[in-house]
Amino acid sequence: MLNNTQTFLNGLYVMATVTGPQGVYLQRNASNMQMAPNSQMQFNVWTNGQQLVAGDYDVQIDAYYGLKDNLRFDAPNGKRYTYHTRGQTKLHVSAKHAKTLTADDALLQHRFVMPWWGWVLLAVILGGLTGGILYAALRRRTVNYLFVLTDGQIIDRGSVRMRRFEKRNVVVPSGFVTQTTAKTVVALAANRVENTFVLTENSNLSANVNKL
Template structure:
């Protein structure tokens, strides 16, 4: 009994320290989404809107939200223009990034929705989405997402834990005036220095400056000292995608290395659209339709390097709170083991008596 009580006390103590906050996202919606497919949908088998429209055409899409609970549900509605994150994934539900300067038409400026709707318990509601094709020529495609976010009046909370509910569902929306495929074009705008989770990294600012998706993108990058042959850092990423007229801050991670001020050169080779008969071949032997070569000189300033190095894992190692937590867990485990050993010894001594 004593051993069991000690274990319960230890578990309770650890729970207090470990259960500080919990963020839940994306999988627990209290409503379902049903799209009404219009006659100008390019492919009825697609699970998103892919509309072929005339210049200046306006139409209203209908999206049905069905409440799957016995309580009233509020849903916020918004529209975003598609962007590309640093992992080479197209984002349809965020406004964190700005489009490339080459973007002629931003989808979110041509879509109107109600800001919020309320679905009665076990009921449904039709959300009208008005889309307007620009009056001018659209060479490629406008891409974005219609975002439905469940609204909670107040975050639920329990003792020792805060639960933040943020549930969303995004309907992808593509709008075009022609089904003609636009050839992609990639450009390297700049090389910068930054930190990702307190790890030093270089970023290649890559631009897809055409109004079409750049699919199955592969990037092979190397960094050398200016005028030198020796490769200091290198990385390769495959099967990425860029949205039309967007930028991507592609990272070259330095691990635990510190920045060293000086002059450098980035050597970048990018491939797009795999094809069996493609004339361009990457280092793994895969054939591609498109290829781009970039060489970009850049400077790491001493002041910037020092500032980032002071805040990096390379200088400070793990955060103090993580070190303290690990130390606490080790102490608690050592205490448990020590107590168990003492109790077992006493038990054996009693048996001998």
């Protein structure tokens, strides 16, 4: 942008629009700028992650300036300005230049595009993880149980096939109850490989037998 006058351009508002092939549309607005007399300014329009291709591009620039006296021009930013000028040009971007612009675009370089085989690999990994979780949760495994007295004497033992979140009740051998709860039925913990229950003699049963 060139200011070839002998005065300052105050309150400068610039709107630049670039349209190109394959739907490329770029825009940048900036306000509250100033240009000195007989000066030039480079007004950059960033691609913001859009990949440019070779072809012809249409560039249009609208500049508004002057916020005092005889405000006649309405700008897209909602303000009125004294002066308005418009410039329009076409420029051609070669394949080599487009490749250079793409390489210089930080957003494009940080954007990760996964190839098709990556999606296939990801699907296989996720499927394997899901299958492994389901297998671990649903498969039946052997759960052992053991009934012993306080002195370590084994009264009875056995095993059942259970899923990890399944519950199974086992009847305590006749004439005994669990030492802690005095129950004749115990629940196996399926998340354990072996369940050990300490038993004591059922005193109520002994009393009833003696009474008879």
